[in-house]
Amino acid sequence: MRRSTYQPINFSTYFAAFFKHPQMLDQVKIVTVIGSGQMGNGICHVFAQKGFKVHMMDINQTALDKALATIGKNMDRQVTKGALTEAEKATALSNILTYTDMAAAVSDADLVIEAATENVELKLKIFKQLDELAPEKTILASNTSSISITKIAAATKRPAKVIGMHFMNPVPVMKLVEIINGYATDAAVSTLIHDLSVFIGKVPSVVNDYPGFIANRILMPMINEAIISLHEGVGGVNEIDTIMKLGMAHPMGPLQLADFIGLDTCMNILNVMYTGFGNPKYAPCPLLVNMVQAGYLGIKSGEGFYKYTAGSKDLVVSDRFKK
Numbered sequence: 001m002r003r004s005t006y007q008p009i010n011f012s013t014y015f016a017a018f019f020k021h022p023q024m025l026d027q028v029k030i031v032t033v034i035g036s037g038q039m040g041n042g043i044c045h046v047f048a049q050k051g052f053k054v055h056m057m058d059i060n061q062t063a064l065d066k067a068l069a070t071i072g073k074n075m076d077r078q079v080t081k082g083a084l085t086e087a088e089k090a091t092a093l094s095n096i097l098t099y100t101d102m103a104a105a106v107s108d109a110d111l112v113i114e115a116a117t118e119n120v121e122l123k124l125k126i127f128k129q130l131d132e133l134a135p136e137k138t139i140l141a142s143n144t145s146s147i148s149i150t151k152i153a154a155a156t157k158r159p160a161k162v163i164g165m166h167f168m169n170p171v172p173v174m175k176l177v178e179i180i181n182g183y184a185t186d187a188a189v190s191t192l193i194h195d196l197s198v199f200i201g202k203v204p205s206v207v208n209d210y211p212g213f214i215a216n217r218i219l220m221p222m223i224n225e226a227i228i229s230l231h232e233g234v235g236g237v238n239e240i241d242t243i244m245k246l247g248m249a250h251p252m253g254p255l256q257l258a259d260f261i262g263l264d265t266c267m268n269i270l271n272v273m274y275t276g277f278g279n280p281k282y283a284p285c286p287l288l289v290n291m292v293q294a295g296y297l298g299i300k301s302g303e304g305f306y307k308y309t310a311g312s313k314d315l316v317v318s319d320r321f322k323k
């Protein structure tokens with residue numbers, strides 16, 4: 001039976017999942033994460049801290065070294081706050097092995113979580129490779145923000161074992177995991193991923209597979225509308241973000257959030273919904289497209305709607321949007 005789309009927080013579900021912990025560790029011991037960017041390294045961090053053996057894979061060693069340094073820095077912050085001891089940090093880091101060879105990274109994986117760049121062709125290629133290289137029992141999950149899990153699953157010969165596991169950014173901090181059942185996802189796989197998410201300290205919410213799922217189907221039109229409002233001169237960067245922060249009690253404004261997510265990722269998600277629903281209301285704003293084409297991707301490139309300087313937490317509007 002498929003899980004219903006609406007799942008209120010239910011404490012008995014959590015207790016049930018906690019009681020399953022010993023079996024959980026029998027079923028999932030090794031987790032391979034494909035892609036070690038901002039999401040991939042966060043996913044590795046969380047699983048390694050919970051005692052899983054983690055295989056972190058990326059296309060080059062430079063990306064992996066940068067990811068390990070980020071995980072170390074983020075764990076240092078937890079140590080400073082008293083949330084982790086130095087010994088626990090050392091154990092967690094020792095749980096992570098790095099790979100540039102996909103075959104070696106997945107040869108003994110129980111679960112693979114793909115967190116590579118948000119691009120349909122790339123993900124289809126990766127899942128075809130994973131299906132050929134990973135053992136038959138291995139569950140293949142994608143952290144995609146919007147791409148059809150059903151389509152990704154169809155690139156494999158094991159669609160029942162393919163599922164969406166959509167973590168939020170920053171992964172060690174954000175509680176939600178949006179779990180997406182593809183058309184052919186097995187109910188037992190969905191239950192296992194649900195319980196595993198509880199086990200690693202997250203709150204799962206299970207939904208069905210349509211473009212953007214729930215999180216981005218609702219979030220991205222808001223971000224796009226904020227960019228359209230800026231593009232049309234209805235308001236400036238500060239005005240738009242201040243109105244949404246103070247007026248709606250959002251922790252950050254939509255333009256700052258877009259910079260945080262990555263403007264390329266935002267544009268790609270909007271394009272998936274635009275083509276997936278065939279509805280022009282999801283078309284990315286031309287300003288967003290221009291910024292991505294020019295390489296202004298937000299925090300990761302140093303500038304988007306705001307300008308970022310290493311070591312500074314000040315929020316400085318990009319010169320291009322200064323009045």
Ligand SMILES: NC(=O)c1ccc[n+]([C@@H]2O[C@H](COP(=O)([O-])OP(=O)(O)OC[C@H]3O[C@@H](n4cnc5c(N)ncnc54)[C@H](O)[C@@H]3O)[C@@H](O)[C@H]2O)c1
Pocket residue numbers: 034035036037038039040057058059060063115116117118119122126143144145146166167168169260261262265
């Ligand atoms: N950024 C967010 O806020 C956010 C939130 C939730 C989900 N996501 C999703 O997570 C995924 C990753 O996003 P990100 O923000 O971490 O991107 P990112 O650009 O920070 O990292 C992507 C990583 O994938 C690697 N990669 C590319 N091709 C690869 C391949 N063939 N094999 C292995 N690694 C490969 C790149 O080298 C890079 O390190 C995307 O699907 C995105 O939609 C992003």
